[in-house]
Amino acid sequence: xxxxxxxxxxxxxxxxxxxxxxxxxxxxxxxxxxxxxxxxxxxxxxxxxxxxxxxxxxxxxxxxxxxxxxxxxxxxxxxxxxxxxxxxxxxxxxxxxxxxxxxxxxxxxxxxxxxxxxxxxxxxxxxxxxxxxxxxxxxxxxxxxxxxxxxxxxxxxxxxxxxxxxxxxxxxxxxxxxxxxxxxxxxxxxxxx
Amino acid sequence: xxxxxxxxxxxxxxxxxxxxxxxxxxxxxxxxxxxxxxxxxxxxxxxxxxxxxxxxxxxxxxxxxxxxxxxxxxxxxxxxxxxxxxxxxxxxxxxxxxxxxxxxxxxxxxxxxxxxxxxxxxxxxxxxxxxxxxxxxxxxxxxxxxxxxxxxxxxxxxxxxxxxxxxxxxxxxxxxxxxxxxxxxxxxxxxxx
DNA sequence: ATTAATAGAGAATATGATTCATTTTATTGC
DNA sequence: GCAATAAAATGAATCATATTCTCTATTAAT
Numbered sequence: 001x002x003x004x005x006x007x008x009x010x011x012x013x014x015x016x017x018x019x020x021x022x023x024x025x026x027x028x029x030x031x032x033x034x035x036x037x038x039x040x041x042x043x044x045x046x047x048x049x050x051x052x053x054x055x056x057x058x059x060x061x062x063x064x065x066x067x068x069x070x071x072x073x074x075x076x077x078x079x080x081x082x083x084x085x086x087x088x089x090x091x092x093x094x095x096x097x098x099x100x101x102x103x104x105x106x107x108x109x110x111x112x113x114x115x116x117x118x119x120x121x122x123x124x125x126x127x128x129x130x131x132x133x134x135x136x137x138x139x140x141x142x143x144x145x146x147x148x149x150x151x152x153x154x155x156x157x158x159x160x161x162x163x164x165x166x167x168x169x170x171x172x173x174x175x176x177x178x179x180x181x182x183x184x185x186x187x188x189x190x191x192x193x
Numbered sequence: 194x195x196x197x198x199x200x201x202x203x204x205x206x207x208x209x210x211x212x213x214x215x216x217x218x219x220x221x222x223x224x225x226x227x228x229x230x231x232x233x234x235x236x237x238x239x240x241x242x243x244x245x246x247x248x249x250x251x252x253x254x255x256x257x258x259x260x261x262x263x264x265x266x267x268x269x270x271x272x273x274x275x276x277x278x279x280x281x282x283x284x285x286x287x288x289x290x291x292x293x294x295x296x297x298x299x300x301x302x303x304x305x306x307x308x309x310x311x312x313x314x315x316x317x318x319x320x321x322x323x324x325x326x327x328x329x330x331x332x333x334x335x336x337x338x339x340x341x342x343x344x345x346x347x348x349x350x351x352x353x354x355x356x357x358x359x360x361x362x363x364x365x366x367x368x369x370x371x372x373x374x375x376x377x378x379x380x381x382x383x384x385x386x
Numbered sequence: 387a388t389t390a391a392t393a394g395a396g397a398a399t400a401t402g403a404t405t406c407a408t409t410t411t412a413t414t415g416c
Numbered sequence: 417g418c419a420a421t422a423a424a425a426t427g428a429a430t431c432a433t434a435t436t437c438t439c440t441a442t443t444a445a446t
Contacts, residue, residue: 002422003412009424027306030402041426046404048424093352112305112359113220125360152372156353159286159360163352166305166359167318179345187380195391196443202393224434234395239435241393 010048012038017055026056026106027113056110061124064104067096068131075135085139086185092132092157094176097164104165129158136188144190153188203241205231210248219249219299220306249303254317257297260289261324268328278332279378285325285350287369290357297358322351329381337383346381 016038020029031052035042049055071091078084096104111122133154140148164175209231213222224245228235242248264284271277289297304315326347333341357368 002414003410003424005424031404032402042403043405043427044425052403108359109305112302122363125363149372149376152370152376155367155370156373156377159353159356160349162356162359163354166301166355167352170315170318174348177345177348179342180349183342183345184349195445196393196441198393223432225432235434236396236436237394245434 005048009038009040009044013040013045013048013055014059018059021056021059021106022100022103026052026109051114053110053114056107060104060107060110064096064107064124064128067091067099068128072131072135076138081139081141082185082189085136085188086181088132088135088139089157089181089184090176090178092161092176093164093180097161097168097175098172102165102168105168108162108165125158125162128161129154132157140189148188148190198241202231202233202237205233206238206241206248207252211252214249214252214299215293215296219245219302244307246303246307249299253297253300253303257289257300257317257321260284260292261321264289265324265328269331274332274334275378275382278329278381279374281325281328281332282350282374282377283369283371285354285369286357286373290354290361290368291365295358295361298361301355301358318351318355321354322347325350333382341381341383 013034017029017034020033020037023029031042031045034055035045038045045055049058071088075084075088075091078087107124133150136154136157137145137150140150168175206227210222210227213226213230216222224235224238227248228238231238238248242251264281268277268281268284271280300317326343329347329350330338330343333343361368
């Protein structure tokens with residue numbers, strides 16, 4: 001005996017916010033604008049999402065998981081291990097950070113701004129780390145894998161990912177450059193750098 | 194024949210803002226609070242600084258340079274090259290990011306928030322990169338230095354620095370852990386990882 | 387002492403996220 | 417079909433806050 005939330009409305013909010021975040025960034029996008037473009041009152045947004053941050057998370061979390069899926073699938077088709085490793089690192093340090101007008105910077109914006117008051121613990125980075133670690137593992141020979149601290153390297157790789165995402169708009173040429181990828185592959189695989 | 198800005202007032206603003214940023218973070222600190230604690234009107238702050246971001250920059254830029262100075266001086270006293278490299282990386286990836294309650298996260302907050310509209314090009318990261326690169330260079334043998342792409346690695350190291358600063362409050366135990374430092378030293382110096 | 391430029395104050399202004407009171411709508415039991 | 421009702425949706429507040437505006441007080445040079 002009640003009215004019910006409509007998935008279509010939720011989708012409209014998400015799609016509109018996504019487009020606006022993409023165009024102007026998370027901070028510059030206002031709830032009012034999202035509402036206007038989605039043809040509803042600003043207050044109605046709050047029926048579907050408790051805060052602007054939550055809209056961003058609803059958009060970016062699945063998207064980053066999808067990027068991991070793509071990366072994983074494509075990497076598995078590359079037989080040469082060094083080439084595979086290079087591909088994975090290029091995805092993480094170059095393609096994804098520069099993708100779509102520095103898209104994921106919006107997620108960082110959202111997290112940094114909200115990190116003050118909110119008690120949100122991002123599970124995203126953990127998820128990324130786990131998956132990247134597994135992918136890198138497939139690129140090492142068993143002997144190398146035994147000697148190499150994959151976890152530690154992965155932690156470093158994910159931190160660098162954050163850095164590249166943040167700096168994506170400043171210095172695109174240096175974001176995950178081929179020199180960095182080459183160097184890192186050599187370091188990981190133990191060939192001389 | 195005019196009244197003149199007082200350096201003492203400027204200092205009071207900076208010191209007050211610094212304390213508040215330290216306690217509550219850049220975002221949570223308001224101009225009103227800074228003004229109140231510094232015993233002046235909020236509008237008077239704008240006689241000395243054009244924006245809140247500029248206050249943050251006035252505080253953090255010299256401070257991060259000072260950290261570089263300290264790191265450089267101390268590292269030069271370490272004769273063993275691997276130990277020196279480990280020290281430098283630990284400073285960059287652990288000590289500085291975790292320092293003073295994740296102090297430099299305020300700078301990242303300020304930059305991320307302002308990066309939208311402002312046209313400020315952070316020269317800080319460039320400066321850090323240059324200096325860290327030089328320091329790392331002193332840790333390599335001439336042969337290694339010739340074969341190793343120090344610039345590329347330094348770029349990566351600074352990106353990871355950003356990541357560690359951002360994530361400093363989430364997972365302090367993993368910020369620049371000894372495992373990461375050890376691993377990286379081995380990778381750079383060419384010992385097996 | 388006078389003057390003129392500027393520091394500094396307090397009151398606006400502007401903007402934007404979030405909340406509140408009210409109305410509308412969709413669902414369910416009759 | 418029709419009432420009852422709970423929740424969606426609305427538009428008008430509210431609450432912060434950075435920044436600007438207008439006016440007054442100060443102060444350094446003449």
